Amino acid sequence: MKAVGARLPRYDGVGHVTGRTRFVDDVRIPGTLWAKALRSPHPHAGIKRLDTSKAEKLPGVHAVITHKDVPRNVYGHLEALGVPADEPLLAEDDVRYKGQPIAVVAAEDEATALEAVELIEVEFEEREPVFDIRKAYDADAKPFHQWGPAFPHFGPYTSRRIRKGDVDDAFERADVIVQGVYRPQAIEQLPIEPQVGLSVPEPDGRVTIYSCTQAMYFSMGVVAAHLEWPLNKLKFVGGTVGGGFGGKVDTATETITALLALKANRPVKWRWTREEEFLCSSTRAPWHMELADAVTSDGWLLARKMITLHDAGAYTRFSSYGVTKHSFHHTGAYTIPNLRFDGYVVYTNRSPTSAMRGFGVTSVSYAVEIHMNRIAETLGIDPLELRLKNANRIGDLTANRVRLSDPSTVPVVLAAADRIGYELGAEFKQMTSEPRSGDLLPDHLLTSVARDGGAETDGRPA
Amino acid sequence: MQLTVNGIERELSTPPLDTLLNALREELGITSPKAGCQQGGCGACTVLVDGEPRRSCLTPLVAVEGAAVTTVEALGEPGNLSPVQAAFYEQYGIQCGFCTPGFVLATTAMLERTPNPSREQILEELAGHVCRCTGYVKIVAAVEAAANGDVSQAALEAGATGPSRHEPEVLVSGSPA
Numbered sequence: 001m002k003a004v005g006a007r008l009p010r011y012d013g014v015g016h017v018t019g020r021t022r023f024v025d026d027v028r029i030p031g032t033l034w035a036k037a038l039r040s041p042h043p044h045a046g047i048k049r050l051d052t053s054k055a056e057k058l059p060g061v062h063a064v065i066t067h068k069d070v071p072r073n074v075y076g077h078l079e080a081l082g083v084p085a086d087e088p089l090l091a092e093d094d095v096r097y098k099g100q101p102i103a104v105v106a107a108e109d110e111a112t113a114l115e116a117v118e119l120i121e122v123e124f125e126e127r128e129p130v131f132d133i134r135k136a137y138d139a140d141a142k143p144f145h146q147w148g149p150a151f152p153h154f155g156p157y158t159s160r161r162i163r164k165g166d167v168d169d170a171f172e173r174a175d176v177i178v179q180g181v182y183r184p185q186a187i188e189q190l191p192i193e194p195q196v197g198l199s200v201p202e203p204d205g206r207v208t209i210y211s212c213t214q215a216m217y218f219s220m221g222v223v224a225a226h227l228e229w230p231l232n233k234l235k236f237v238g239g240t241v242g243g244g245f246g247g248k249v250d251t252a253t254e255t256i257t258a259l260l261a262l263k264a265n266r267p268v269k270w271r272w273t274r275e276e277e278f279l280c281s282s283t284r285a286p287w288h289m290e291l292a293d294a295v296t297s298d299g300w301l302l303a304r305k306m307i308t309l310h311d312a313g314a315y316t317r318f319s320s321y322g323v324t325k326h327s328f329h330h331t332g333a334y335t336i337p338n339l340r341f342d343g344y345v346v347y348t349n350r351s352p353t354s355a356m357r358g359f360g361v362t363s364v365s366y367a368v369e370i371h372m373n374r375i376a377e378t379l380g381i382d383p384l385e386l387r388l389k390n391a392n393r394i395g396d397l398t399a400n401r402v403r404l405s406d407p408s409t410v411p412v413v414l415a416a417a418d419r420i421g422y423e424l425g426a427e428f429k430q431m432t433s434e435p436r437s438g439d440l441l442p443d444h445l446l447t448s449v450a451r452d453g454g455a456e457t458d459g460r461p462a
Numbered sequence: 463m464q465l466t467v468n469g470i471e472r473e474l475s476t477p478p479l480d481t482l483l484n485a486l487r488e489e490l491g492i493t494s495p496k497a498g499c500q501q502g503g504c505g506a507c508t509v510l511v512d513g514e515p516r517r518s519c520l521t522p523l524v525a526v527e528g529a530a531v532t533t534v535e536a537l538g539e540p541g542n543l544s545p546v547q548a549a550f551y552e553q554y555g556i557q558c559g560f561c562t563p564g565f566v567l568a569t570t571a572m573l574e575r576t577p578n579p580s581r582e583q584i585l586e587e588l589a590g591h592v593c594r595c596t597g598y599v600k601i602v603a604a605v606e607a608a609a610n611g612d613v614s615q616a617a618l619e620a621g622a623t624g625p626s627r628h629e630p631e632v633l634v635s636g637s638p639a
Contacts, residue, residue, distance in 0.1 A: 009551065009552070009617075009620065010551070010554065010556060012559060013550075013551040013554075013556055013620070014540045014543070014551060014620050014621030015540075015559065015621075016550075016551075016556045016559030016562045017534065017538075017543060017547035017548075017550050017551050017556065017562060017563075017566055018494075018534060018535065018537075018538060018539055018540055018543070018547060018621070019492075019493070019494025019533060019534040019535045019563045020535075020540070021559045022493070023493075023496070023559075023560065025493070025496070025497060026493035028491055028493075190594055191558070191560070191594055192496070192498045192504055192506050192558075192560045192561050192592060192593070192594055193496070193498070193558070193560045194497075194498070241558060242496070242558050242559070242560030243558045243560060243594050243595055245594065271497065273500065274498070274499035274500065274501060274503070274504075
């Protein structure tokens with residue numbers, strides 16, 4: 001415990017201030033080729049014809065790859081966890097977002113690679129794009145995925161569901177129903193280091209991949225799956241990431257540079273431009289969240305109904321995982337005994353969305369906290385006292401039935417009130433995280449505790 | 463094209479209309495200036511040209527012919543950091559490190575001109591540099607520490623390994639070390 005409370009220097013700090021930290025783009029391997037991609041100019045289109053022959057003949061071009069060069073083109077980011085795949089590494093019959101890669105060139109230098117991309121002939125058949133998740137379910141919407149408007153694989157269900165208690169009964173008993181719709185928008189993670197990868201074919205048949213990934217072994221698995229190679233033929237060098245914030249969980253450059261390096265038998269580097277980062281790297285998702293809470297006039301939350309539409313963009317990637325995390329946190333830092341939650345992963349023709357800082361949870365926290373204020377305003381009660389009253393307490397069950405042993409809502413709200421000089425009622429100042437009793441264990445929570453089996457059952461539902 | 467880079471006169475074969483960034487990174491292998499956006503927006507490619515910060519990604523090589531170019535490699539080295547480098551290290555004005563060389567150079571140039579900058583001057587001078595990790599609080603603290611000379615000896619000597627480069631430990635009598 002020597003580190004706790006101590007002021008330790010950064011282990012990588014000297015390298016950072018002297019310019020000696022070696023990021024992927026700083027690795028120098030003689031003979032390295034530059035990669036550039038032909039990307040879709042349309043958000044949604046069929047590919048009628050693709051001809052790379054002129055690009056291949058350009059002097060200085062060493063390799064051009066399309067979907068035909070990928071041993072296993074469709075592989076999902078969560079496929080190793082049993083989640084079915086839907087995204088091709090390189091587009092085949094259609095493109096579903098602007099900037100989707102179709103073919104990638106490796107050439108002596110950047111200028112030659114760009115010239116080669118210009119020589120690739122491709123004919124598109126433009127199709128109507130969908131950009132708003134609410135419109136994906138319209139009667140005249142034309143889903144572009146084999147599965148329809150939404151990713152349907154959540155165990156036996158087509159959405160992420162949570163069912164807890166008797167929501168209909170609680171809505172009957174409520175004094176007031178408070179509703180709200182919340183729609184946070186997409187955010188680009190925007191690390192200052194763009195996506196960059198360098199693959200080097202080794203004389204022993206292996207490939208060394210210099211990667212800026214945030215998820216080393218995950219990325220190894222993805223590359224090995226696309227190549228249909230065993231892991232021991234890949235050597236990954238990583239750990240130095242010039243900012244990621246979730247955006248470098250996706251395996252963006254490693255597989256394609258490995259395929260080009262193998263085809264050209266030369267090292268290949270692919271560094272995205274800032275324009276590519278904005279145009280077609282993944283973003284934090286836009287979300288559409290609808291909440292309806294059954295509340296009593298004295299501020300108890302009896303039940304919550306919630307519907308979430310998560311904008312996956314053109315392909316699923318980690319979306320189902322994000323929505324699952326989102327569902328676990330849909331009561332926020334508060335205990336609500338009766339719940340009905342449905343979360344859908346909806347496809348649009350935006351660039352695929354992915355992880356970013358608190359994946360799936362920041363959206364729901366935003367919605368829940370604004371909704372708490374809306375409830376307090378509707379009832380005419382103090383917004384902090386409403387939070388303290390419904391705060392998670394020791395022994396309470398979360399939405400996904402985890403029994404809380406050390407919830408922090410009460411001490412955090414009290415500390416925040418103290419720091420800003422916020423005056424709370426005497427009964428609230430005394431509040432602790434200890435299990436509820438007396439007035440703080442009202443009938444609706446008493447039955448919930450009894451039904452859930454109480455703390456003595458070791459957290460397992462009765 | 464001829465210019466002086468970190469005190470050494472160089473004859474470069476990079477085409478005159480290519481960027482100073484490419485000449486430094488691709489021809490000379492000086493990799494501290496980063497290709498962050500290549501459109502002048504982020505400041506990660508900053509170098510000093512005759513002591514003043516420049517966006518090397520937007521600077522044609524021909525525009526700096528004969529000039530003296532400085533990168534962080536020349537400010538100091540592990541074990542012998544410059545005060546600005548040491549302040550960024552000691553005050554945690556760094557996280558992923560990708561933007562750091564640009565910030566360190568811009569700060570170095572500012573303190574040459576304005577040894578005691580106000581907080582407003584610091585914010586103004588560094589406004590063209592983007593850091594996505596730190597939220598800038600620690601960076602400003604580092605600049606203030608450097609300006610105030612609030613830098614420890616340990617930080618100035620951070621990163622020293624083995625025998626000091628300046629006082630070589632002689633292992634074998636008569637060796638060139």
